[in-house]
Amino acid sequence: MPSIDDFIRPKEWVSDFVSDLGRVLRKWGEEKYVPLRQKVDEDWEEHKTVEPLLKEVLVDLGINPAFFPAEAGGTDMPEPMTLINVVCEELARIDAGFATACICSIWGLVPILFKPHRNMELLMEFGPKFCGDQLYVGCHAMTEPSSGADIENIGRMYGKTIQTTATLDGEEWIINGHKTWPSNSGKVGNLYVVACTTKKGSADPHDFALILVPADVPGFSTGKPYKKAGMSADMNTDIWFDHVRVPKRYRLHGPGDDLKYWRRAITMGNIGSAAMCVGIMKNVYEIIKKWTSERVIAGKPLKEHSICADMLSEIAILIESTSAWMWTYARELDHPEIYGWEPWDERFLLKSRGLALYANNAVERACSRAMDFMGSYGYAREFDIEKHWRDQKVIGLWMGGKGLKTLENARYWYDLETL
Amino acid sequence: MAVLYPSPEWCEEWKKAINHSPAVAETGKNWGVDFNGSWLFELQPGGGLEKTCFIYLDAKNGKCTEARTIHDPSEVNPGFYAVGSYADYKEVVKGKKDFIEGVMQGVFKIKGDISKIMRHAKFIRAVANSISTFEATYLPLSPPLAGAEERQGN
Numbered sequence: 392m393p394s395i396d397d398f399i400r401p402k403e404w405v406s407d408f409v410s411d412l413g414r415v416l417r418k419w420g421e422e423k424y425v426p427l428r429q430k431v432d433e434d435w436e437e438h439k440t441v442e443p444l445l446k447e448v449l450v451d452l453g454i455n456p457a458f459f460p461a462e463a464g465g466t467d468m469p470e471p472m473t474l475i476n477v478v479c480e481e482l483a484r485i486d487a488g489f490a491t492a493c494i495c496s497i498w499g500l501v502p503i504l505f506k507p508h509r510n511m512e513l514l515m516e517f518g519p520k521f522c523g524d525q526l527y528v529g530c531h532a533m534t535e536p537s538s539g540a541d542i543e544n545i546g547r548m549y550g551k552t553i554q555t556t557a558t559l560d561g562e563e564w565i566i567n568g569h570k571t572w573p574s575n576s577g578k579v580g581n582l583y584v585v586a587c588t589t590k591k592g593s594a595d596p597h598d599f600a601l602i603l604v605p606a607d608v609p610g611f612s613t614g615k616p617y618k619k620a621g622m623s624a625d626m627n628t629d630i631w632f633d634h635v636r637v638p639k640r641y642r643l644h645g646p647g648d649d650l651k652y653w654r655r656a657i658t659m660g661n662i663g664s665a666a667m668c669v670g671i672m673k674n675v676y677e678i679i680k681k682w683t684s685e686r687v688i689a690g691k692p693l694k695e696h697s698i699c700a701d702m703l704s705e706i707a708i709l710i711e712s713t714s715a716w717m718w719t720y721a722r723e724l725d726h727p728e729i730y731g732w733e734p735w736d737e738r739f740l741l742k743s744r745g746l747a748l749y750a751n752n753a754v755e756r757a758c759s760r761a762m763d764f765m766g767s768y769g770y771a772r773e774f775d776i777e778k779h780w781r782d783q784k785v786i787g788l789w790m791g792g793k794g795l796k797t798l799e800n801a802r803y804w805y806d807l808e809t810l
Numbered sequence: 811m812a813v814l815y816p817s818p819e820w821c822e823e824w825k826k827a828i829n830h831s832p833a834v835a836e837t838g839k840n841w842g843v844d845f846n847g848s849w850l851f852e853l854q855p856g857g858g859l860e861k862t863c864f865i866y867l868d869a870k871n872g873k874c875t876e877a878r879t880i881h882d883p884s885e886v887n888p889g890f891y892a893v894g895s896y897a898d899y900k901e902v903v904k905g906k907k908d909f910i911e912g913v914m915q916g917v918f919k920i921k922g923d924i925s926k927i928m929r930h931a932k933f934i935r936a937v938a939n940s941i942s943t944f945e946a947t948y949l950p951l952s953p954p955l956a957g958a959e960e961r962q963g964n
Contacts, residue, residue, distance in 0.1 A: 406916035411924045419925075453928030461908075466931035468914045522932075 395484075395673040398707075399714040404722050405473055413477040419452065420485035428486055429772060435623035436616050438579065441492070444624075445579075446526040448493050454478060456522035458497045458504050462511065463518025470725040471505055472659060476666040476717060483670030487782040488622035490667050492528075495574035495625070497521070499531030499584030501659055502601060502643045502652035505734075510643060513603065517582060530580030531656070532570040532630055539572065542586060543657060543791040545650065546737055546802065547810075550599035555587040555632060557600045559639065564602055566610075566635040572789075577613045577628035581606050584643070585632070586653070597646035601653060602637060610635040621781030655735040657790065658724060661743035664786050665717040665750035671779045672710045672757045678776055679706065679761040682768070693764065702760045709753040716746050741803035748796040751787035758783055812945035815903050816853060816863050820946060821877040824867075827943045828874035833936035838872030841933050845926060846889030848876075857897030858949030869937065890922035896949070905942030910935050 400410070424431075427440055434440040449455040457474060459465025468474050475494060482490035500517075503510035520527040533542050541552040555568025566587060570576075573583070583604040590598040604611060614629035643649055683694035683703065693699050720743055723730045732739050758780040762769035769776040787793050798810050813819040828834050841847045848868040855861055866886050868876040880886060898917050901907035910931055912918045920927065927934060 406914055407919055408914050408916060408924065411920070412928065415923075415925045415928075451929060452925050453931060456931065457928065461910075461932075461935055464932060466910060466914075466928065467908075469911055470914070474914075 395676060398669075398673065398710050399718060401718055401722075404718060405477065406470075409468075409470075409474055409477050412474075413481045415452065416448070416478065416481040417484070419447070420482065423447065424485045424489065428775065428778070431486060431489070432621075432623045432772075432778065435618060435626070438616075438624075438626055441489070441624045441626075442526070442579070444489065445492060445528065448482070448489075449496055449528065450524065450526055454493055455496055455527070458500075459518045459522055460504075460509060460511070460514060463514040464522035465518060472662055472721040472724040475659060475663050476721050479663045479666035480670040480673070483667035484674045485670075486624055487667050487671055487779070487786065488624035490670065491574050491622060491625040492579070494663055495531055496529045498574075498656060498660060498663075499529055499601075501656035502649065505655070508644070508648070508652050508655075508735075512640060513643070517603070520581070527581045528575050528579050530573050530575040530583045532573040532576070532583050533586045534570060534572045536569060536571050539789075540791040540795045544795055544799075545654065545657070546741065546799070549594040549596050550586075550588050550650065551592060551594040553586065553588040553599070554591065555585060556591055557585075557587045557589050557602055557642075559589070560636075562639045563636045564600075564639060564641065566602060566604060566632040566637065568632050570630040570632075572617075572627045573630065574625045574627065576630055577616050577626045579626045583611075583630070589646075596650045599650040599653075601643040601649040603641040603643070604632070604635055604637055608635055608637060620784060621778065622785055652735050654737055654740045658734065658740045658743045660790050661740070661747040661796075662717060662720050662724065664747045664790065665713060665720075667786055668750035668754035668783065669710060669713050669717060671754050671783050672706065672713070675754075675757050675761050675776065675779055676706055676710060678774060679703065679764065682765055682774070699764055702764055706757045706760060709757050713746075713750045713753045716749065720746055738803060741799045744796040745800035745803075747790070748787070748793060748800060751783070751793070754779075754783045755787065812947045815900065815946040815948055816859075816865055816879055818879055821865060821879055823944045823946075824941060825874045825877040827940040828869070828877075828937055831936060831940045831943070834869075834874075834933065834940060835872040837930070837933040837936050838869060841872065841930050842868075842870035842889075845923065846887070847926075848886065848888045849890045849892060850880075850883060850886060850888035851899070852883070852891070852893040853896045853899050854893065856895045857900055858951050859896035863896070867937075872933070874937075888922075890920060890927070892918050892920050894918040900948055902938060903941050903946055903948075905939075908935070909938035 431440050456465040457468045461467045479490050479494055503513055535554055541548050557564045557566050585602050585604050587600050588598050589600050610633040612631045617627045684692050686693040724734050727733050762776050813823050851865040853863040864880045864883055866878055866880050902909045913920055
């Protein structure tokens with residue numbers, strides 16, 4: 392009998408070890424997280440339940456160190472996009488908000504974490520914190536009150552609209568500004584990667600800067616957690632930088648290279664978002680399969696009615712197609728030697744927007760269709776479809792939203808010049 | 811003096827290297843404390859090795875308590891079982907291949923609690939790195955028929 396493990400995951404691309412790690416996360420999730428899943432949903436403000444769970448995954452199961460080089464205390468796992476997909480998929484099947492919190496711990500550090508653009512000085516300074524016995528969490532601060540989409544529209548805006556500034560004063564950066572919405576902000580984040588500009592209003596890529604800001608520096612403050620439709624395990628708050636001073640070396644790379652390698656983070660964000668959508672859809676598949684097998688309507692299981700079989704077929708196709716696309720792009724990103732473009736190539740970033748858009752439309756459709764056939768049971772908290780339905784929506788809204796994803800995908804495929 | 815990999819003498823040298831490694835002592839404090847931390851390495855034929863060979867390693871609290879070749883895997887009850895070709899293991903022994911990376915890439919297949927490997931990757935890497943700290947010789951690609959079995963440490 393087919394199960395969620397029968398959807399596409401190319402065995403020749405995903406090593407046994409990484410698949411086994413996925414099974415470890417799944418087992419952990421079912422034993423430790425699922426019993427608390429409803430409770431986590433109410434824990435959006437305090438994170439009393441979430442924080443110990445974060446520690447279990449990021450520290451005890453070694454997900455934070457998995458991405459750090461050995462010299463910095465990490466596991467240095469190869470093929471990082473493949474690993475991210477497995478982590479995102481397995482954790483999002485349990486709770487997409489939790490998956491977001493876990494993977495965003497290292498997301499902002501992508502420009503310095505991976506070969507061949509590692510910044511070993513910074514990794515040697517912060518790696519031991521991320522790879523130690525205590526919970527240490529990263530946060531990627533991009534969006535500002537006026538716009539998120541403009542900041543992530545790298546290919547057209549080049550950081551022109553960024554209002555958060557970094558001014559060099561001797562051997563220190565002085566940072567001023569206001570960020571909104573980053574995952575793991577508030578009481579969760581220990582180290583922030585801040586997208587800022589060294590010259591307000593400049594469209595020169597050299598003025599785009601990514602700078603590390605530890606959460607305990609003077610002048611740094613955060614607001615109250617946002618009360619959202621879902622994703623409670625991922626805390627989001629406002630952040631203010633009021634003459635925050637950090638060492639000059641905390642800039643991830645320098646003029647030009649910050650923006651260049653940030654593209655890899657954005658591309659990984661697009662593919663990882665798709666993996667979360669796949670994870671949610673797999674749980675939707677499990678729930679709706681059980682429901683339509685056990686629910687009897689007019690003398691036979693619901694799934695034996697042709698109108699229901701149509702919905703079930705559609706959900707399976709959405710999972711299968713999204714998985715195939717997602718694994719293909721992960722492979723392309725992890726193996727530039729085969730595909731011919733570097734992981735920070737702007738063309739690949741644009742193309743990966745199409746995957747993120749497709750995946751979010753797919754998960755939105757899958758949740759909604761499943762709920763249609765569960766009726767009010769699907770709308771009730773008890774069966775978790777409504778949780779996934781609430782959670783998934785923001786995956787389409789983040790990283791520039793569906794508008795930017797659509798435009799950038801079209802920009803790649805049709806050589807758009809003005810959009 | 812260089813010792814033949816694999817052989818009982820090589821296992822003895824490896825045990826000494828592990829127990830002289832500050833990195834192993836530092837990172838292995840919790841290894842094997844509340845779980846079975848022993849390993850069985852299966853070296854599959856090729857690259858000069860004619861028949862499958864097994865190396866058993868037990869470690870606890872950052873110390874190697876036992877390292878030896880064995881004839882029959884059922885002799886021991888390892889917590890972790892690693893399978894790979896002699897040719898690939900040889901690259902690790904020479905210090906040319908990272909064992910952890912090989913595991914992640916599927917060059918070496920692992921059975922055991924993956925979460926323990928993730929949690930203690932630094933220790934496992936330190937143990938693996940200790941392999942290349944002493945000189946070893948290797949089975950020739952075309953070993954002479956006579957005495958080959960003995961030379962393989964079986």
